[in-house]
Amino acid sequence: MNTNKITKDYLNSLIGKTKEDAIKICIDDKYNYRIIREDDTNYMVTCDFQFYRINFEIDNNLISDATIG
Numbered sequence: 001m002n003t004n005k006i007t008k009d010y011l012n013s014l015i016g017k018t019k020e021d022a023i024k025i026c027i028d029d030k031y032n033y034r035i036i037r038e039d040d041t042n043y044m045v046t047c048d049f050q051f052y053r054i055n056f057e058i059d060n061n062l063i064s065d066a067t068i069g
Contacts, residue, residue, distance in 0.1 A: 001052055002030035011054065011066040019056070022063045026054055 014022045019035075026033040031051040036045050039059060049069050057065040 001032060003052060006031065006052065006054065006068050011068070014056075014063050014066045016052070017063050019058050019061050019063065022056060022066070 015027065017025070019038075023033060024047055032050065034043075034044055034045060035058060036055045037057040045055075051068060053058065053069060055065075055067045055069045056063055
């Protein structure tokens, strides 16, 4: 796990990428990630907040939002 702070610029750089590319970037950079919404499907997630995990929202296979959590 990467313990470097996730920056707003890092999150913004993921927006617009395909789901596969964004996941590969997170894996390569050793950040945890999860998909919280994909198109019309909202996934059940835990309420624990993790500073080194990225939450993805996806529309039409593109990252539409990326947040820390």
